[in-house]
Amino acid sequence: MTVKLIAIDLDGTLLSAHTHISETNIQAVRTAQQEGIIVTIATGREHGNVREILQSSGLETPVISSNGSVIHDEQDQQLFTLPLERQAANEVLQWLEVNEYYYQVHSNRGIYTVNNSHQLLAMEVDRLLSTDPDPSLLKMLEAMQFHHENTGFLRISSYTEIPDQADLYNVMALSLDPEKLQVGRDKFSNRDDMTMVISGSHNFEMEHKQASKGFALQRLAEHFNIAIEDTMAIGDNYNDVSMLQIAGKGVAMGNADLEVQSYADEVTKNNEEDGVAHAIYKAMGMTIPSV
DSSP states (O other): OOOOEEEEOIIIIIBOTTSOBOHHHHHHHHHHHHTTOEEEEEOSSOHHHHHHHHHHHTOOOOEEEGGGTEEEOTTOOEEEEOOOOHHHHHHHHHHHHHTTOEEEEEETTEEEEETTHHHHHHHHHHHHHHHOOOHHHHHHHHHHHHHHHHSOOEEESSGGGSOTTOOEEEEEEEOSOHHHHHHHHHHHTTOSSEEEEOOSTTEEEEEETTOOHHHHHHHHHHHTTOOGGGEEEEEOSGGGHHHHHHSSEEEEOTTSOHHHHHTSSEEOOOTTTTHHHHHHHHHTTOOOOOO
């Protein structure tokens, strides 16, 4: 096969554990682009947040965001959206608020989150530490607090404050309490009007029934008149499975769960070993340059 379009996940894939893109991965993406290959990001993150990451790395690509609910081209023009039906989204948000879950809402206006979201997580950690003094819980809470304070969220006291005119693409709920997390996943896993995806060990996300990274990759390939057989997808988590399966070549990261790897055609190195760069150069028949 001749690879003409590569879709790359961010967290756990293109990004290191320290959430930056290595110079080796940046150079691999640029080399692919110089060879005439279209490279797109395909992530669960919100579009504006992705652009910030790309700009800081000096990269310009199309972006599939919010787990396939939105597609922008490299000039930042919106190509496609698939928002949630508002009543269904409100039902999810109401349940999350009543049951005191942390949540974020991706929209065409930015990311909404409730003012007391970090306090909700802190309360969970306090309860968990009383029975299991695991220091990693405090580290996760500190990391989330930093993210909460340094991300340009649109802060609200309730989902009812989100304007009716806003398009909602994704509702992400998070809990550090394994039992509480499972309750939420079980609550929404069988909805027939929405899809639940899991992009991390502590979350679940609700989106339009047809939204997925695989569906978005197919739409983007059609936009560029590229056969799906001439595409490659690289990812590490369960929300990447749809694109690993539909792409001509699916590449799982070495740090992916074994179940995720089972859906891929091959497995590359992990995200701390520039697994993306290794996969890209291999697809182009090149050897990764030595540092």
